[in-house]
Amino acid sequence: MTAKRVLILLSLATLVTACGGWGADHGGGTVIMAPFMDEAQGIRGNAPAEGWAERAVLLQQSLTGTADDLTALLAEQTDLIRLPRSIGTYEGRALTWQRYRFETQIPDAGPGIYRVDMGVAQGETAIYLVTLITVSMEYERQAALYESVFTHAMWALTPLG
């Protein structure tokens, strides 16, 4: 009797789950992060190693200088005149990040609108940046992946020494 019941239950479960799951295009839900250390930049952290999209760039950098220097750099590389209003803060393991999000053209990268997620943290002697650059439409398709990689990178980035 018990065997019969379990067979019926499992059959029903199989049917229901099959109906619910059929056709769903669901990725693996995983990206592999590998630790790195960049002595030239004076940072260590985690960067995506596998499961990462081709049409996205994640930069992790340090910049000696002030917020004005950062704005000048952005103005040089994008069509931004200044950083937009921060959309929030994020507490990483070692640094407190200000988060920014904007869309821009990047002349060096070719035509199109790029979406930029940027985290900026003020260290004792430098400014630290985590920048995720994607094609805007691509971001919408894989928002969970990009959001996760971006926040995990901010979490782990730590000044050396």
Add this chain to the structure above:
Amino acid sequence: MPDGNGKDTHGAPRLLAVDALRGLIMVFMALDHANLLVAQKHSPGEYWGGAFPIYYDPLAFVTRFLTHLAAPGFFLLMGAGMVLFARSRLARGWSRWAVIRHFLIRGALLIALQLLVVDQIWWLAPAGWGIRIYIGVLFSLGSAMIVGSLLLWLRPVYLLGLALALLIGTELLVPDPSRWGPGMSAFTLVLATPGGIVSGEGPAILWSNYPVLPWLELAVFGLAFGHWLAHDPVAAVRRGMIAGGVCLATFLGVRYLDGFGNIRPRLGDTWIDWLNVVKYPPSIAFTTLTTGINLLVLGAMAQVRGWGQRLLAPLAVYGREPLLFYLAHILLYAGMGHLLAPNGTSLPLMYPFWLLGLLILFPLCLWYGGFKRRQPLRSAWRFA
């Protein structure tokens, strides 16, 4: 906790909750392997060094997380089962040496099965396989059984001390993550540290996911738990639940402090990051989290009466035939992968395949259980 449902033909009472928990973790293990063999979405393992998987999709994480309960549960329940088996056989007139010899043979058989059979079966994986000698869970279970057979008559307090020493000691043996890569000896890989010996091209010569020492701690703890169960099952379950609570509290403390006990630091601060722990080798965070859950689930199962027991009974059908299930499920899901999903599936679509596999395995386990219990006590059929 003892029930009347599980008597074999020789009159030995079985503990339904123990069999049901074993069945539950086997079902979770099958989910992991369906993910590998059917969906082809299995992430690389959570190792002490190298790259580490992060999960941005809760379904992907939960699918992996549930399966974390399997391996530690197997070691725990194997230890407990060894004591219950030993006491049962001693009561039937076996000598201590006969019991030890039984476990030595059974442990050696598990090791041989891993190396001669299971290592070959993995080559059927639709996405490919690249390991000549794989130190998998059967190897480590067999080794733990051999060592455990010599510890069977130690008092629980000594067993607990040994388990604690292994838990902390093996964590101290883990190299710095920067040492990840080639260079470790086969001896180290088999005994202490996961990793591999990889040739330039072609399959790895050796890969170890389950080195013996780090997993032995759970079998030793299982031996102590087995003594409690044999002495007073009700009190044992109560102690188990307390131990489970202590384990989970330890996990939270270790994870919060984010230092010793984690092997490598958290990769973030989401709920997934808190639960996404180093499994290879089992970190203190991994061991306390999974063992805590397993003990609490066991306690909950032991409280179940009436219709609840009838719900647990199907799990116990799987749980009483772990070796047959283990061998059959890999073949089954590999076959499904080749025939029905050679290019893999989405994660949600893998679930019906998983359930279908369980459906097929159920009557097989039910039949084999009946067949096995009709065999004499010393029959080799009872090893499976």
